[in-house]
Amino acid sequence: MLEIKNLTKVYEGGTQALTDVSFSVEPGEFLAIIGLSGSGKSTLLRCINRLVEPTSGQIIWNGQDITAASQDEMLRIRRKIGMIFQHFNLVSRSKVITNVLAGRLGYVNPAMSLLNRFPKSDHEMAIRQLERVSIADQAYKRADELSGGQQQRVGIARAMMQEPDIILADEPVASLDPVLAHSIMQYLETINREDGVMVLCSLHFLDLVHRYADRAIALNKGRLMFDGSPEEIDDEKFKEIYGKEAERIG
Amino acid sequence: MNKNKPSLKRSFGTALTVVVGIIVFAYGVKVTNVNFETTRSENRLTQLQRVIRALVRPDIIEYETVDTIIEIPFYLPCPEGQEIEVPAADTSQPYLTASEYCGSPGDLIVINGHNFTPHSRGPINFFTASGVKKQLGNFETDGDGNFELEIELPTRQPVEEAQHIQAIARLRVGSPKFTETAKVTWEKIIETVFMALLATAIGTAAAIPISFLAARNLMSENKSPLTTVAFSIVGWPVGIYLGLEIYGLVRDFLSPYTDNALYMVLGILAGTVIIYLLFKAIVKPEETQKMPHAIHTILRLILLFLAVITVIGLMIFLKSILRSAGLALMEHFEFLGFLGNFLFQVGESGYLVIPAVSALSIGGAIGSALGKIGQRISDKSPASVVKIVNLIAMPLATALLFVLVGGALDWFYQINNPVRTLYWPAGIGGAIGFILAVITGPKQPLPTGMAIYFIVRTILNGTRSVEALVMAIVFVIWVGIGPFAGSLALALHTVAALSKLYSEQVESILPGPVEAVQATGANHLQTIVYAIVPQIVSPYISFTMYRWDINVRMSTIIGFVGGGGIGFLLQQNINLLDYRAASVQMLAIAVVVALMDYISSVVRERMV
Numbered sequence: 001m002l003e004i005k006n007l008t009k010v011y012e013g014g015t016q017a018l019t020d021v022s023f024s025v026e027p028g029e030f031l032a033i034i035g036l037s038g039s040g041k042s043t044l045l046r047c048i049n050r051l052v053e054p055t056s057g058q059i060i061w062n063g064q065d066i067t068a069a070s071q072d073e074m075l076r077i078r079r080k081i082g083m084i085f086q087h088f089n090l091v092s093r094s095k096v097i098t099n100v101l102a103g104r105l106g107y108v109n110p111a112m113s114l115l116n117r118f119p120k121s122d123h124e125m126a127i128r129q130l131e132r133v134s135i136a137d138q139a140y141k142r143a144d145e146l147s148g149g150q151q152q153r154v155g156i157a158r159a160m161m162q163e164p165d166i167i168l169a170d171e172p173v174a175s176l177d178p179v180l181a182h183s184i185m186q187y188l189e190t191i192n193r194e195d196g197v198m199v200l201c202s203l204h205f206l207d208l209v210h211r212y213a214d215r216a217i218a219l220n221k222g223r224l225m226f227d228g229s230p231e232e233i234d235d236e237k238f239k240e241i242y243g244k245e246a247e248r249i250g
Numbered sequence: 251m252n253k254n255k256p257s258l259k260r261s262f263g264t265a266l267t268v269v270v271g272i273i274v275f276a277y278g279v280k281v282t283n284v285n286f287e288t289t290r291s292e293n294r295l296t297q298l299q300r301v302i303r304a305l306v307r308p309d310i311i312e313y314e315t316v317d318t319i320i321e322i323p324f325y326l327p328c329p330e331g332q333e334i335e336v337p338a339a340d341t342s343q344p345y346l347t348a349s350e351y352c353g354s355p356g357d358l359i360v361i362n363g364h365n366f367t368p369h370s371r372g373p374i375n376f377f378t379a380s381g382v383k384k385q386l387g388n389f390e391t392d393g394d395g396n397f398e399l400e401i402e403l404p405t406r407q408p409v410e411e412a413q414h415i416q417a418i419a420r421l422r423v424g425s426p427k428f429t430e431t432a433k434v435t436w437e438k439i440i441e442t443v444f445m446a447l448l449a450t451a452i453g454t455a456a457a458i459p460i461s462f463l464a465a466r467n468l469m470s471e472n473k474s475p476l477t478t479v480a481f482s483i484v485g486w487p488v489g490i491y492l493g494l495e496i497y498g499l500v501r502d503f504l505s506p507y508t509d510n511a512l513y514m515v516l517g518i519l520a521g522t523v524i525i526y527l528l529f530k531a532i533v534k535p536e537e538t539q540k541m542p543h544a545i546h547t548i549l550r551l552i553l554l555f556l557a558v559i560t561v562i563g564l565m566i567f568l569k570s571i572l573r574s575a576g577l578a579l580m581e582h583f584e585f586l587g588f589l590g591n592f593l594f595q596v597g598e599s600g601y602l603v604i605p606a607v608s609a610l611s612i613g614g615a616i617g618s619a620l621g622k623i624g625q626r627i628s629d630k631s632p633a634s635v636v637k638i639v640n641l642i643a644m645p646l647a648t649a650l651l652f653v654l655v656g657g658a659l660d661w662f663y664q665i666n667n668p669v670r671t672l673y674w675p676a677g678i679g680g681a682i683g684f685i686l687a688v689i690t691g692p693k694q695p696l697p698t699g700m701a702i703y704f705i706v707r708t709i710l711n712g713t714r715s716v717e718a719l720v721m722a723i724v725f726v727i728w729v730g731i732g733p734f735a736g737s738l739a740l741a742l743h744t745v746a747a748l749s750k751l752y753s754e755q756v757e758s759i760l761p762g763p764v765e766a767v768q769a770t771g772a773n774h775l776q777t778i779v780y781a782i783v784p785q786i787v788s789p790y791i792s793f794t795m796y797r798w799d800i801n802v803r804m805s806t807i808i809g810f811v812g813g814g815g816i817g818f819l820l821q822q823n824i825n826l827l828d829y830r831a832a833s834v835q836m837l838a839i840a841v842v843v844a845l846m847d848y849i850s851s852v853v854r855e856r857m858v
């Protein structure tokens with residue numbers, strides 16, 4: 001169980017990105033995070049694996065306070081939290097397989113990994129994960145030779161190499177066309193259903209939220225505006241989340 | 251009409267600018283001694299002509315020459331009533347013709363030479379019957395090997411028989427050969443290119459790690475609480491001191507064994523095996539360990555310490571064996587002498603490198619280990635305890651720093667007064683540390699990364715602003731005149747220049763992949779290797795090539811200050827007014843620089 005308690009983030013320039021956000025996520029849940037651009041979705045997700053240092057509040061996972069973890073402990077926690085990005089964030093000059101194997105860095109012998117040596121079992125696992133997202137044939141291409149949809153699948157494979165308990169997906173489909181968007185979301189759904197991985201996914205389109213999420217939370221200017229089932233988002237709630245002038249499009 | 255006003259103002263401004271400009275340039279002309287009069291002076295123009303003519307005839311190729319005497323018979327005075335036989339000349343060889351073949355003393359006659367070596371000079375002599383030689387003039391042949399010279403016949407006792415007019419021609423025999431100048435120039439240009447290569451290699455090796463320290467985006471994330479800072483400040487100098495001591499101990503312990511080949515080989519084998527075993531034990535993944543964490547950590551530290559000592563011992567053995575092997579090679583196989591010398595020098599460099607490595611690695615190890623302990627205290631203890639620890643540790647750390655600075659000042663200025671170089675710095679440092687510990691919050695993260703970044707940047711900027719030529723002067727004093735001094739100077743300058751270029755490259759990488767790799771739980775080094783290195787390899791290579799190019803240019807002139815390479819030769823020949831030789835060196839420099847320019851641009855194009 002993941003519990004976020006009174007999470008607040010103030011960036012160095014003074015931007016109040018999150019204000020007193022509290023909610024919790026059950027294991028195996030698929031949680032959508034919605035909100036306008038700049039509402040703090042990315043900040044929230046990045047606080048969970050401490051790519052962004054929270055200003056105050058607590059993030060408690062299986063009884064451990066992530067915000068209080070030391071640097072060494074944080075490495076250990078991070079390897080159980082996979083992350084998927086809007087712009088894929090692959091190392092474009094490296095091979096696909098190397099990008100995928102990078103997901104094991106938290107587990108392998110650090111000295112050997114610096115020499116680019118991974119155990120055979122990790123190699124097999126990497127190929128399996130690539131097969132799972134149907135791009136095993138691209139394994140030895142350079143990452144930047146792949147299309148956007150393929151790159152995002154590599155991103156998923158990399159996250160799955162971590163054998164994660166949680167996946168943080170920050171607008172994983174915002175740079176893809178609608179068809180690809182569904183196929184990527186379906187991979188996430190499979191991971192969520194079959195492997196029981198908790199998924200926290202920020203999304204811009206409500207139809208995707210309705211289609212894939214068990215539950216949704218909404219942020220507006222860094223404050224939690226909504227926490228409930230996607231079906232509960234009616235027109236009134238919608239205007240609360242997105243502002244009075246907003247029109248529903250999907 | 252009002253609009254005229256600002257435009258009047260503007261014209262006035264323009265006029266003022268022009269006047270100021272003229273004044274500035276007039277002053278510039280004065281201080282730089284511009285004097286166009288000298289450029290027209292007759293005397294200087296002839297000198298210039300001479301130099302330029304020498305320069306366009308580089309002294310590269312020469313022929314073996316023999317002095318050949320070519321002569322024609324001559325009657326002085328003309329024999330009466332007798333026809334003079336003019337011998338038929340062999341027109342395939344150099345030969346002379348004359349306007350007259352007899353004459354009275356004091357007559358002017360014209361001598362023509364044919365088939366001589368083009369552009370050659372030589373004397374024209376009158377050779378009497380009694381074997382006395384009198385020089386009548388000098389000939390200088392034209393481009394076709396011909397000359398024409400008017401001579402005055404000598405006043406002599408009349409003689410009946412034929413006497414001779416001779417031309418002594420310098421004739422080329424055999425095939426063209428490189429001159430001594432060309433050979434020396436070739437040797438020196440090779441030396442120059444290798445100087446540049448060595449300097450670039452050493453400079454690059456040092457610049458890569460430094461460039462990470464000088465990259466803002468990497469360093470700005472590193473923040474540590476005061477406890478960590480204080481502990482590592484204490485750890486570093488202590489570690490460096492220990493490193494030097496340990497090196498001394500290991501060296502003394504091994505010294506009886508380092509002149510016996512068998513011991514050396516055994517030592518190297520044993521060392522390698524021990525290091526391998528220790529390494530395996532140290533890096534065993536922690537999942538397989540059943541021990542409690544603290545004991546495990548301490549055990550690992552002990553193993554690491556043993557490994558460091560073994561590595562030092564191994565390096566000492568390696569150094570000795572390289573030296574001995576090099577010496578043996580030089581002694582017994584002359585043709586492998588340069589390889590022997592290479593091995594010997596690599597071994598020899600161990601005397602400098604091993605203590606440095608030992609000091610820095612143990613310094614770094616103890617610095618970061620203490621830093622980690624500090625971090626742990628800061629993370630795990632209540633704020634009040636941390637505050638107390640800071641109040642003790644920080645004054646100690648700053649006092650130690652100040653004492654070290656005091657020691658350095660003592661060394662520079664030979665103050666020899668412990669009150670001023672020891673007690674005062676300790677006191678002031680302690681006080682400053684105490685104040686720092688009081689004013690900073692106990693667990694407040696401090697921008698240590700940025701502090702290191704600014705220090706490294708400042709040192710780099712300072713080093714870069716000193717010209718390599720000036721550095722070479724210092725190194726010449728340290729290691730003597732020669733290419734080694736030049737290489738060191740260029741290497742140092744390369745470190746500074748490349749570190750800056752590299753670090754700017756690091757600063758411009760995409761942050762996304764770095765974030766993604768960090769999110770997998772990768773540590774600092776892994777993040778560098780997996781997310782940063784792939785993004786910077788090709789610009790690094792292209793900058794290195796660019797730098798090699800610059801180093802070749804620099805190494806051609808570093809000889810001017812005694813730094814070896816072709817510059818030394820060039821300067822010497824200019825001082826000796828041997829412009830034809832200097833011309834060879836200038837030509838060589840031009841060719842090599844142009845070639846490097848081309849090669850590096852091709853390689854860079856391929857890489858990027």
Ligand SMILES: Nc1ncnc2c1ncn2[C@@H]1O[C@H](COP(=O)(O)OP(=O)(O)OP(=O)(O)O)[C@@H](O)[C@H]1O
Nearest residue numbers: 011012013015017036037038039040041042043044
């Ligand atoms: N590194 C940063 N430094 C300072 N301010 C930041 C930083 N990152 C984000 N912010 C600010 O924090 C607020 C929240 O940003 P965040 O990226 O979390 O929003 P978001 O909901 O993910 O937006 P989007 O949908 O556009 O991705 C914004 O006002 C943004 O300008």
Ligand SMILES: [Mg+2]
Nearest residue numbers: 041042043170
């Ligand atoms: Mg975002």
